[in-house]
Amino acid sequence: TDEAGLIERLGRPVHIVVGEHENVKVTTAQDMEEAEWRMNSNGKGDTARGSRRVGQGYDVHRLRSGRDLILGGVRIEHPRGLEGHSDADVLTHAIIDALLGAAGLGDIGRQFPDSDPAYKDISSLILLERVGDMLSEQGGAVVNVDAVIVAQSPRLAPYMEGMSNTLSRVMRLPPERISLKATTTEGLGFVGREEGIAAQAVALVDIQDRDGVSGDIH
Template identity: 65%
Template sequence: MRVGFGYDVHRLVTGRPLILGGVNVPFDRGLEGHSDADVLVHAVMDALLGAAGQGDIGRHFPDRDPRYAGISSLLLLERVGRLLVEKGFAVNNIDAVVVAQAPRLAAYIPDMEFNIARSLNIDAGRINVKATTTEGLGFTGTGEGIAAYAVAAVVSS
């Protein structure tokens, strides 16, 4: 078994949808980024790539590449899943947390877990997503941005 860790952060801005775990979460702002800026899926991808010793998402999907402008992060996650299979790995489990003062995310978490599992072609029971606040502290607490952390375990297939 191998373990990887992922972290990502994006600034909240007006004029963009808020996409987390492939779910369009109703909110007055969205995340700024080259792709759909899905901070949760980005952290998950980095954790998976790290567990497999395959670098990070910037190496595979550079933000200067126009092919990835506005792309769904779930599509990129599918590619990461295929890469893991090619390298002889299977996803054992993923545990992730989204750090945001607002909006409240509990109602959307089952759909996020489902989307991540579907993109990786694994059982949703292998995915665990949580959400927390920072009690008003730091950039997430003031509403400047949203962060996500993820840990992934992979096994040789």
């Protein structure tokens, strides 16, 4: 270091002391967060309170006339909507599957089967809220969600903020922890032919030990 070089130039002996690799220098707030993570982690994603787990969700629904198009709990202006037993909110379904996957709770079809009339035309936001309750019961807390909607049309940019705010409210998660994106397939495949819309989501979830303090879905 600069200080050691200066001491040597003054003719004083300098010795190397083997330190702890985990004893990181803390200067900024981000450094503090990193230090706290290191203190609570064994380096494998497991922490003193439990573990951090990643879940992935993917969903597709067909477009058809006579249905409202709902994405992220927001009604989108479009001549066709998505076909499904519930409101067919493909974005919310992908997020639900990501959360269920992280918690080891299967998928949306297992938890909310389309053979059950109780879920006929139900808002997917209600299902998302119920998944939040399931996570809480397991000591789970969502860290963040990253999702992408794949649709040839309509243009979704004007609706993204509304989707983020709606999902933030239902999940009790700060909007900056919900990353939403939209893309097309450049006219390729069933999405490019405007036969349907797809969505994919990844979620990071803290799962605490059952004997620890349960975390809420934020």
